[in-house]
Amino acid sequence: MEPLLLAFTLFLSSLICYIIFQPILNRHKNLPPSPLFKLPIIGHMHMLGPLLHHSFDRLSQKYGPIFSLNFGSVLCVVASTPHYAKQILQINEHAFNCRNESTAIKRLTYEASLAFAPYGEYWRFIKKLSMNELLGSRSISSFQHLRLQETHNLLKLFADKAKNYEAVNVTQELLKLSNNVISKMMLGEAEEARDVVRDVTEIFGEFNVSDFIWLFKKLDLQGFGKRIEDLFMRFDTLVERIISKREELRKNKGRKENKGEQGAEFRDFLDILLDCAEDQNSEIKVQRVHIKALIMDFFTAGTDTTSISTEWALVELMNNPSLLQKAREEIDNVVGKNRLVDESDGPNLPYIQAIIKETFRLHPPVPMVTRRCVTQCKIENYVIPENSLIFVNNWAMGRNSAYWDKPLEFNPERFLKNSTNSNGVIDVRGQNFQILPFGSGRRMCPGVTLAMQEVPALLGAIIQCFDFNFVGPKGEILKGGDIVIDVNERPGLTAPRVHDLVCVPVERFACGGPLQSLGC
Numbered sequence: 001m002e003p004l005l006l007a008f009t010l011f012l013s014s015l016i017c018y019i020i021f022q023p024i025l026n027r028h029k030n031l032p033p034s035p036l037f038k039l040p041i042i043g044h045m046h047m048l049g050p051l052l053h054h055s056f057d058r059l060s061q062k063y064g065p066i067f068s069l070n071f072g073s074v075l076c077v078v079a080s081t082p083h084y085a086k087q088i089l090q091i092n093e094h095a096f097n098c099r100n101e102s103t104a105i106k107r108l109t110y111e112a113s114l115a116f117a118p119y120g121e122y123w124r125f126i127k128k129l130s131m132n133e134l135l136g137s138r139s140i141s142s143f144q145h146l147r148l149q150e151t152h153n154l155l156k157l158f159a160d161k162a163k164n165y166e167a168v169n170v171t172q173e174l175l176k177l178s179n180n181v182i183s184k185m186m187l188g189e190a191e192e193a194r195d196v197v198r199d200v201t202e203i204f205g206e207f208n209v210s211d212f213i214w215l216f217k218k219l220d221l222q223g224f225g226k227r228i229e230d231l232f233m234r235f236d237t238l239v240e241r242i243i244s245k246r247e248e249l250r251k252n253k254g255r256k257e258n259k260g261e262q263g264a265e266f267r268d269f270l271d272i273l274l275d276c277a278e279d280q281n282s283e284i285k286v287q288r289v290h291i292k293a294l295i296m297d298f299f300t301a302g303t304d305t306t307s308i309s310t311e312w313a314l315v316e317l318m319n320n321p322s323l324l325q326k327a328r329e330e331i332d333n334v335v336g337k338n339r340l341v342d343e344s345d346g347p348n349l350p351y352i353q354a355i356i357k358e359t360f361r362l363h364p365p366v367p368m369v370t371r372r373c374v375t376q377c378k379i380e381n382y383v384i385p386e387n388s389l390i391f392v393n394n395w396a397m398g399r400n401s402a403y404w405d406k407p408l409e410f411n412p413e414r415f416l417k418n419s420t421n422s423n424g425v426i427d428v429r430g431q432n433f434q435i436l437p438f439g440s441g442r443r444m445c446p447g448v449t450l451a452m453q454e455v456p457a458l459l460g461a462i463i464q465c466f467d468f469n470f471v472g473p474k475g476e477i478l479k480g481g482d483i484v485i486d487v488n489e490r491p492g493l494t495a496p497r498v499h500d501l502v503c504v505p506v507e508r509f510a511c512g513g514p515l516q517s518l519g520c
């Protein structure tokens, strides 16, 4: 036989053997169920669309509440029910307390971030520091005036646009607001990082085949390498400038000069990190890369997520005018028409809180909690091998009719205490496994308290003061009952709407009203 023909025959027979025997071998290993048809080299990758959480939801209808897929040489396990979410995030937490680090994540987090650090001494030190100095209740209260100021700036902008009957890109303005809030809390000033932050969260969620197929490791078929390096340069330049400026300030004036609004000595998170870096006795030797990584962490984790949730809530209310009306009645009754909603009103606005929870159910800003298996683990009869990638599909759980009545309907009532169903007591802080917008367990989001204080107040203040005429994709202006805003998503680590929300704001109160306090 010709050598070429022989090679081809050998290749073809090994391909056939692989396709026939691989699923049988997998079943013997007791892996979670998996689609039978798997291609050599890429495995099941051909079955996935751009929105991974949608593809996984579709596959779970066929392969069950826990199933496995091969992404090249990497085994991925997808859980789509509260039962398996609890098994992974609580009962067997020790086996799943790390995250996957793609090439993009490794480079852009300087391999030193909190969100992607392996569970261990460094992670514990930084998480404690972050909770004590940035995201604990005391710090959140002390930074409240910064958030209020940013909300007021946004309302003033909307009022200006309303007077001139001009459109405003609400998506961009919300992103700017949450960027400024995080930036001022961390760095004491508003650093413009929203473009780089959105690009970073997008690339973190994208599928780089080189991360999964060893054959392609060096090839960079999708051009990720260049994008990652460009992003790295943009972010590193920004963060170097911020740190160097602060170091200079500390050298020249001494950090005691950095005063808060009330004149008391005030240290922001950057100062605290620089103090740690100078402290010879610090538990962990904090280096410059750690500081950069943490700035990246908080910008990426805290900017997009907060603005996406506010936007989704606003879109759902615009699509459901009767719910918007109800929300306003609550605000008018509790807060009145002469002052603006603020964060202290949150606990007295249960309907607004229910709107936020319902938004998290239908549009979780982080659609999947992703982890890595650090030690082989058994979940019921299934073996989850070490180094498997784990996805808990939050998005799918929120839309499953087994746990939610009419799941595709936006209905905040389901989160009210007096509602006829039993969901009234359901919270979003990681204990009710059918809704996990902030994850669960030790790696749960440390920003939950901040987000649950900031988002309802921001949404409340916006809808208290403004109606919105929606500007459609062709520039057409739609009003009131005509509005049906599309709810399609964009791929990435987070799930924002595919199009920016552009609206013409209309002041609710022709004269007077709560905006008067801002001089509008």
Ligand code: HEM
Pocket: 114, 115, 116, 127, 135, 182, 297, 298, 301, 302, 303, 305, 306, 309, 364, 365, 366, 368, 369, 370, 436, 437, 438, 439, 440, 441, 442, 443, 444, 445, 446, 447, 448, 450, 451
């Ligand atoms: C609506 C707002 C937010 C949502 C929906 C959200 C969601 C999440 C989710 C799902 C996780 C993964 C949890 C897990 O693995 O169990 C996470 C982790 C994290 N989030 Fe948030 N987040 C939000 C706001 C924030 C804010 C405001 C900050 C900080 C300023 C923040 C900082 C972090 C950090 C540092 C982690 C990694 C924690 C770790 O690995 O130990 N998040 N977030």
